[in-house]
Structure formats: structure tokens, C-alpha cells
Amino acid sequence: MADLTLSNDLFFARTGLDPDEAQKIVRDALNGCDDGELFLEYDASEYLARDDGVLKSASFDVHAGFGLRAVAGELTAYAHAGEISQGALKRAADTVKSVAGGHAGSLAIAPVLTNRTLYHDHNPLESLSFEKKVALLDAIEDYARSRDTKVKQVSVSMSGSWQVVQIIRPDGARYADTRPLVRMDVTVTLDKGGRIESGHEGWGGRSGYEIFNDTAKWKAAVDEAVRQAHVALEAIPAPAGEMDVILGPGWPGVMLHEAVGHGLEGDFHRKGTSVFTGMLGQTVASEHVTVVDDGTIDARRGSLTIDDEGTPTQRNVLIENGVLVGLMQDRLNARLMGMKPTGNGRRESYAHKPMPRMTNTFMLSGEHEPAEILAAVKHGIYAPHFGGGQVDITSGQFVFAAAEAYLVENGKIGAPIKGATLIGKGADALTRVRMVGNDMALDHGVGTCGKDGQGVPVGVGQPTLLMDRITIGGTDL
DSSP states (O other): OOOHHHHHIIIIITTOOOHHHHHHHHHHHTTTOSEEEEEEEEEEEEEEEEETTEEEEEEEEEEEEEEEEEEETTEEEEEEESOOSHHHHHHHHHHHGGGTTTOOOOOOOOOOOOOOOSSOSSOGGGSSOHHHHHHHHHHHHHHHHHSOTTEEEEEEEEEEEEEEEEEEOTTSOEEEEEEEEEEEEEEEEEEETTEEEEEEEEEEESSOGGGGGOHHHHHHHHHHHHHHHHHHHHOEEOOOEEEEEEEOSSTTHHHHHHHTGGGGBHHHHHTTOSTTTTOTTSBOSOTTOOEEEESOSTTOTTOOSBOTTSOBOOEEEEEETTEEOOOBOOHHHHHHHTOOOOSOEEOSSTTSOOEEOOSEEEEOOOSBOHHHHHHTOSEEEEEEEEEEEEEOTTTOEEEEEEEEEEEEETTEEEEEEESOEEEEEHHHHHHTEEEEBSOOEEOOSOEEEEETTEEEEEEEEEOOEEEEEEEEEOSOO
């Protein structure tokens, strides 16, 4: 876990707030409560965007604040402020005291301290000068325009953030973490005789901007965006109906994340609103399916040393050989369900209370070669990339748009198709998995998950897999 020294400097030395006094206020405010904490946050972020030869945006922002949470039974009181001071903290304490209301709770045991530290204290935004950042965006655009005479527009953006947090509990336990995060995106638009199509590629992770100095890597990303645009230019209308579907490795795991992952978060189970409620220990998927949520993978977008309650992240097996064996829990829902926290208590910022959220969620590899999976399909589609989608947590019903897809006939990839959507229910879809590839891959570091108005960075992944008889919504009617 990160040293408290840096966060002490940001939250106490620079603000004048005394740490011992802050501890006393937290203890008094949460007297009689079952749980709670003071969450302190410092966040520096920037965004640069270049569009058609012009630097259209260059912003830098710093904010700091705190959130004070008191939990009594199932009730939660939460107060936050964008000012770190004794006065602001006392006002917040007066607000959250009301939740106890005579409640004589027993304070939940503090999270176990960890000696593991995923990220160093160095600010990643300082790993490249502003001039070098702009020059990098210029070079990427120049390279993209050199790839094809049909290039009509190029957009390149770079973003980064450096978050430092400290968590203070009423029992005196203190935790700290530093969290770098960077991302690069490139979109290339081609014009072929008046038909205009775009391709996009993004990549990033929890590191500094130095990962973008790898010329071969960003050139490969640009080439991929150009390739996707070319595929879209040649795409024909997608057929509609039930057919076998091959999903590619990596980013298509976003469907697993949305259609299944949210249904395995503890709050939905406790409230009985998940399609998987009451199914622990039961078969919910094909025997070929094992799903894991792992927040410990170094440098991945969803990885954290500790979650936003101080619990160390861990590797949580959710579905094993088709059987539902675990859930993702924060402290509140774990306590109310008689289970253990799993390091999945996350919040968007100090202005939000934590809830169970995914970190890096993915399906493990199987035993089949991707070519073997392709050969098994007589008539279907192959979808290596996904766009947007939506899911109803209660029913598990999902609709996902394939950003890139192809017809498959007699074990061979055919024409690219446009407008294909996958329709179904998460629990049912998992039972239709017939073959799982040996090529599991994580996404390139671009995922953001939304839940109850909060967004947090996440990772997704899966191997190539074959699903039997999935409903396809198409445009070739």
C-alpha cells in the first residue's frame, strides 16, 4: 500500500487540517454506527485533443475534497465537500450523525492492511512535457494521413489523471493509495466516393505517458483504426435472425461485463433484483465458462492496490466451470449478507458513496484453437469488435451493437456486415457457449463502467468463443 507520507502532505500539511483532530471528528461522528469512513481525494487530470491539424482542446484540472460516510444497519448518511478543512469536516460530521439515531451498532472490523503497492507516487502527468505531448499528437496525425489517400479526417486525443486517496476509519485505521491513469484515442475517417466511414482504436493503462513513446505501438493503433474504417466501407447490410455467433478475444468481453458482470454485484443480490439472485452454487452457464474479476493485475485500467473502502483488491472467481461460486462485494452489502468484502467497493470520486463495482472482469481461456472454432460454424457471424449496448439488470436482457462483424459460411470468414446487433439474456447466453478458445486477451485499456450515475475505469476480456443460436438484429430485411 502507498506510503501515507504523500497523502499526509496533500491532505493535512497543505490544508492546515490536523490529522489527529480529523480522526477525532470521524470517531465522534460515527459513534454507534456499524461502519463508515472519511475518504480524502486529490485528483489532477488533463486532456489534449487534436482534430484536423489543430489543437482543439488543452485542459488541466485539479480538485480535492472529502466524503464522510456513516452506516447504521441498511441506512447510509453521506456528506461531502470540495474543501478540506476542519470547519467543513465538522459540518459534514453534524450531517451524518443523524443516521445513527440511537442505533447501537457494533463497528465492523477494519480492512486488513496490505504491503502490496501497485503504483508509485510519481505523477504520471509529468512524464512528458507539454511540448512533447503536442508533438506526439502531431506525429500520430501525420502518420494517419500518410496511410491512405482516402483519409478525410483524423482526431487524436490524450488524457491522464493522477489520483491520491487516504481513508480514515473511526477505529483509527488509515489507508492510502496513488492511482495513475492514461489513455490515447485515434479516430480515422475515410471517404470513398462519397461513402464516409470511421475506425477507432484506443489504448492506455495505469502508468505514465511514457507508454506512448513506443512508436511501433502507436503506429499499430493507427493502422488498426484505418483498417476498421476500410472494413466499414466494404460492409453490406447485416442479416437478421437466429444464428451461431463467434465473439473475438479482448474487447468483446464488454458484453460479458454488462450482460453478466453487473448481475454478480452484491447489492443487486441483496435487494433481489439480479437475474442471478439466489443462484449461488447453481449452474448458470456452460461447463466451458469460468469468469473472474481481478483487481490485482499490474498496470491494468481496473486495477487498484486497495478499493475505495481500504479493502485490498483480489482475484475473485465468480463462475467456475459454469457454476456460480462468488459475488463482488463492498463492505456494506457483505456485512448485511453475512459474506466477506472482496475489494470491489468503488466510487467515482469523493462526492460519491462506494458500491460494489467490477475491476477487471474476464472469461478464462478454454482448450480450442480459434481456427477450430471458426471451422465449427456453417452459417453465422464473427464479431471481433463491439460498440455500444444496454442491459436490464433485473431481467438480464441485453442489446449490443457489433462495431465490426463478418458473415461466416462453412467455416470461412466472408463479407463484412454493418448494423448487426446481438439480442438476448445474459444468463441464457452463457448456457449457449459451446466452444472457448485458448487465446484469452484483455482489452487495450479504454473501458469505463457506469452505474447509478457513477463512472469508474474498468478492464474487460475474454478468449474467442462460440455461442449457439443467438438472435441477431440486422438491417438486411
